Amino acid sequence: MGLSLSLIISILLNPYKRSVKATLLQENEEKVVVEDSFPPRSNPDNEEKKGSGKKPSQTSSDILESWVIKLEQSVNIFLTDSVIKVLDTLYHDRDYARFFVLETIARVPYFAFMSVLHMYESFGWWRRADYLKVHFAESWNEMHHLLIMEELGGNAWWFDRFLAQHIAIAYYIMTVLMYAVSPRMAYHFSECVESHAFSTYDKFIKAEGEELKKLPAPEVAVKYYTGGDLYLFDEFQTSRAPHSRRPKIENLYDVFLNIRDDEAEHCKTMRACQMHGSLRSPHSDDAFEEEPGCAVSQADCEGIVDCIKKSMTD
Ligand SMILES: [Fe+2]
Numbered sequence: 577m578g579l580s581l582s583l584i585i586s587i588l589l590n591p592y593k594r595s596v597k598a599t600l601l602q603e604n605e606e607k608v609v610v611e612d613s614f615p616p617r618s619n620p621d622n623e624e625k626k627g628s629g630k631k632p633s634q635t636s637s638d639i640l641e642s643w644v645i646k647l648e649q650s651v652n653i654f655l656t657d658s659v660i661k662v663l664d665t666l667y668h669d670r671d672y673a674r675f676f677v678l679e680t681i682a683r684v685p686y687f688a689f690m691s692v693l694h695m696y697e698s699f700g701w702w703r704r705a706d707y708l709k710v711h712f713a714e715s716w717n718e719m720h721h722l723l724i725m726e727e728l729g730g731n732a733w734w735f736d737r738f739l740a741q742h743i744a745i746a747y748y749i750m751t752v753l754m755y756a757v758s759p760r761m762a763y764h765f766s767e768c769v770e771s772h773a774f775s776t777y778d779k780f781i782k783a784e785g786e787e788l789k790k791l792p793a794p795e796v797a798v799k800y801y802t803g804g805d806l807y808l809f810d811e812f813q814t815s816r817a818p819h820s821r822r823p824k825i826e827n828l829y830d831v832f833l834n835i836r837d838d839e840a841e842h843c844k845t846m847r848a849c850q851m852h853g854s855l856r857s858p859h860s861d862d863a864f865e866e867e868p869g870c871a872v873s874q875a876d877c878e879g880i881v882d883c884i885k886k887s888m889t890d
């Protein structure tokens with residue numbers, strides 16, 4: 577995924593309009609759209625003014641926050657793009673090995689988010705069960721992608737395992753630190769990684785689709801996507817109602833199509849995590865309500881400094 581200078585400039589000028597769209601190959605299939613942009617948090621006063629039809633005014637803190645978001649996004653895009661270039665060079669002709677490396681790395685941020693959230697919870701600093709549930713379900717989904725790649729032989733060479741595992745350790749440490757300092761930045765970084773995963777699988781099934789249709793699906797994929805209990809499969813897809821996506825797995829093409837669509841769902845969930853107060857488990861009662869009604873709004877966590885500050889003032 578190359579990032580041109582003009583793209584960096586356009587992101588810096590307006591990061592909220594960047595979007596990646598993908599068309600599907602199968603007819604009668606729901607269109608998957610990945611949007612990897614998010615607006616800055618609205619000032620509550622401005623939200624009120626929007627509702628009353630008055631033009632919202634930007635305070636100096638809004639402007640500062642907007643620039644911080646631009647900086648965070650630019651750093652994330654630079655970092656992901658650099659790693660992707662290295663992986664593209666190493667794995668340009670070995671698809672399953674590349675997918676194995678990607679999937680080993682892909683699970684890491686969800687472990688990192690959960691580690692930090694567990695620490696906050698243990699110290700009584702911040703508690704939100706929905707975040708833990710959703711992130712675990714995301715790591716469960718990525719683990720099954722990894723198992724599929726292993727069944728396809730992607731981990732056969734020691735060097736690929738060595739590289740993937742060592743990148744994973746470095747990525748874990750980086751994500752824990754980033755998430756503690758700025759959850760918004762860490763979620764955006766993960767969104768960039770998921771967006772890359774989506775486009776990687778999208779290109780692969782477009783290039784190899786006919787061949788993949790002739791090959792059998794790995795057993796682990798059939799069990800995961802069509803097995804009895806799909807609670808965790810529904811849980812990570814926070815923009816969908818439970819039971820709304822039930823894949824059919826008849827061949828290897830179906831497997832890669834659904835892995836790609838999973839990546840799109842991860843993108844949407846990571847995007848939701850960057851919106852304040854908007855992440856709900858799809859199984860929670862108020863998950864898809866326009867107006868939360870009597871739901872008590874819970875305070876957002878803005879990182880470890882915010883947590884310590886709140887614990888001292890409470
Ligand atoms: Fe994945």
Ligand SMILES: [Fe+2]
Nearest residue numbers: 682770773839
């Ligand atoms: Fe992923």
